[in-house]
Amino acid sequence: MLKFSDFLLCSAVLCLCPCRISLKKGLSIRDQMRAAGVLDDFLKHIKYDSVKKYQPSQGSVVREPIANHLDSSYFGEISIGEPPQKFLVLFDTGSSNLWVPSMDCKSPACFNHAKFQPSASATFTPRGQSYNVSYGSGSVTIVLGSDTLRIQSITVTQQELGLSQEEPTQPFYFAAFDGILGMAFPSLAVGGMATALGGMLEQNQLAEPVFSFYFSRQPTYDYGGELLLGGVDPQLFQGDITWAPVTQRLYWQVALEEVAIGQSATGWCSQGCQAIVDTGTFLLTVPQEYIENILEALGAQETSYGYAVDCSDTQSMPQLTFGIGGARLALPPSAYVLNSNGYCTLAIEATYLPSQDGQPLWILGNVFLKEFYTVFDMANNRVGFAPSA
Numbered sequence: 001m002l003k004f005s006d007f008l009l010c011s012a013v014l015c016l017c018p019c020r021i022s023l024k025k026g027l028s029i030r031d032q033m034r035a036a037g038v039l040d041d042f043l044k045h046i047k048y049d050s051v052k053k054y055q056p057s058q059g060s061v062v063r064e065p066i067a068n069h070l071d072s073s074y075f076g077e078i079s080i081g082e083p084p085q086k087f088l089v090l091f092d093t094g095s096s097n098l099w100v101p102s103m104d105c106k107s108p109a110c111f112n113h114a115k116f117q118p119s120a121s122a123t124f125t126p127r128g129q130s131y132n133v134s135y136g137s138g139s140v141t142i143v144l145g146s147d148t149l150r151i152q153s154i155t156v157t158q159q160e161l162g163l164s165q166e167e168p169t170q171p172f173y174f175a176a177f178d179g180i181l182g183m184a185f186p187s188l189a190v191g192g193m194a195t196a197l198g199g200m201l202e203q204n205q206l207a208e209p210v211f212s213f214y215f216s217r218q219p220t221y222d223y224g225g226e227l228l229l230g231g232v233d234p235q236l237f238q239g240d241i242t243w244a245p246v247t248q249r250l251y252w253q254v255a256l257e258e259v260a261i262g263q264s265a266t267g268w269c270s271q272g273c274q275a276i277v278d279t280g281t282f283l284l285t286v287p288q289e290y291i292e293n294i295l296e297a298l299g300a301q302e303t304s305y306g307y308a309v310d311c312s313d314t315q316s317m318p319q320l321t322f323g324i325g326g327a328r329l330a331l332p333p334s335a336y337v338l339n340s341n342g343y344c345t346l347a348i349e350a351t352y353l354p355s356q357d358g359q360p361l362w363i364l365g366n367v368f369l370k371e372f373y374t375v376f377d378m379a380n381n382r383v384g385f386a387p388s389a
């Protein structure tokens with residue numbers, strides 16, 4: 001789920017970070033950040049670079065199982081309040097607000113989902129302000145409060161969160177999750193709301209300022225993948241991690257150096273391309289201007305049910321290769337073709353988000369992330385990719 005950014009132009013403050021942190025022996029990163037006076041800054045704006053080596057702190061590495069529904073969205077369980085009220089949330093690197101449905105919400109989408117009851121929580125504090133959070137698919141009205149957030153053994157007290165008052169039917173009525181836990185940069189949070197990750201860092205809940213996602217290629221409801229909070233799991237990828245710096249600290253956005261179809265470089269990124277790494281978008285999202293070329297290169301037809309291809313051609317279709325961080329990350333046809341009862345379509349859609357700086361904008365959704373284990377490094381503002389196990 002990609003949040004529409006109000007900041008379509010990159011400001012110098014968001015894009016440039018001159019600060020450097022030198023590590024002192026024996027102190028945890030967090031201690032050093034605190035000593036350097038940067039942690040508070042980080043929590044609001046994520047403005048530092050160059051912490052090269054992690055050291056253990058008192059936080060933990062937490063494994064959160066991710067469920068999958070009909071090979072579309074991936075989500076996991078959290079709780080809010082005291083005693084805990086449980087919710088399924090989309091862990092979304094394409095937005096930054098945390099919200100769940102509230103008892104006051106009268107939208108159809110709220111009737112068939114878990115709803116938070118503030119009066120049943122001993123630790124809830126209302127905040128009053130209300131905001132519209134818009135996603136690619138529609139806008140959710142939330143009112144702010146704060147309460148205890150739990151994910152496995154992680155506990156964040158007085159976490160700021162939104163309670164939905166109104167939700168659009170599309171896509172939320174049909175969603176297998178109740179709410180969204182945004183994991184993009186604080187500067188993308190509507191209303192300047194504190195992010196859940198900011199809360200975890202501030203309250204020393206993570207061993208390292210990093211989280212990583214594994215999405216199963218053959219997901220089921222019982223096992224769709226894993227989110228690791230505070231660490232990286234070497235069991236879930238092969239080979240080395242390729243790192244790419246974040247180019248704009250709103251989304252987890254990186255430079256895309258080239259796109260190749262089979263052996264042919266397309267040249268589409270000769271003037272630069274940008275790619276948003278979005279766990280809340282299912283498909284691979286292609287800039288509108290290249291859709292026709294891709295359909296032609298892959299032999300796909302536009303139909304009422306999507307970009308159709310002949311299932312029997314799948315074996316011979318070319319790889320789509322993405323140049324990121326100096327590496328070539330290839331998607332085989334088994335990754336970008338969806339087979340639904342013998343009808344094959346491309347797991348590709350045209351982008352709905354405007355480019356921020358004139359460079360073509362791609363969105364690397366679950367279809368891409370099933371092939372590549374992804375590490376989100378909040379200390380170094382970079383994204384790591386390695387072939388999925």
Ligand SMILES: *[C@@H]1O[C@H](CO)[C@@H](O)[C@H](O)[C@H]1NC(C)=O
Pocket residue numbers: 130131132141
């Ligand atoms: C949210 O959007 C609705 C419909 O556009 C509008 O009436 C309402 O005032 C907005 N609320 C906030 C808090 O911005």
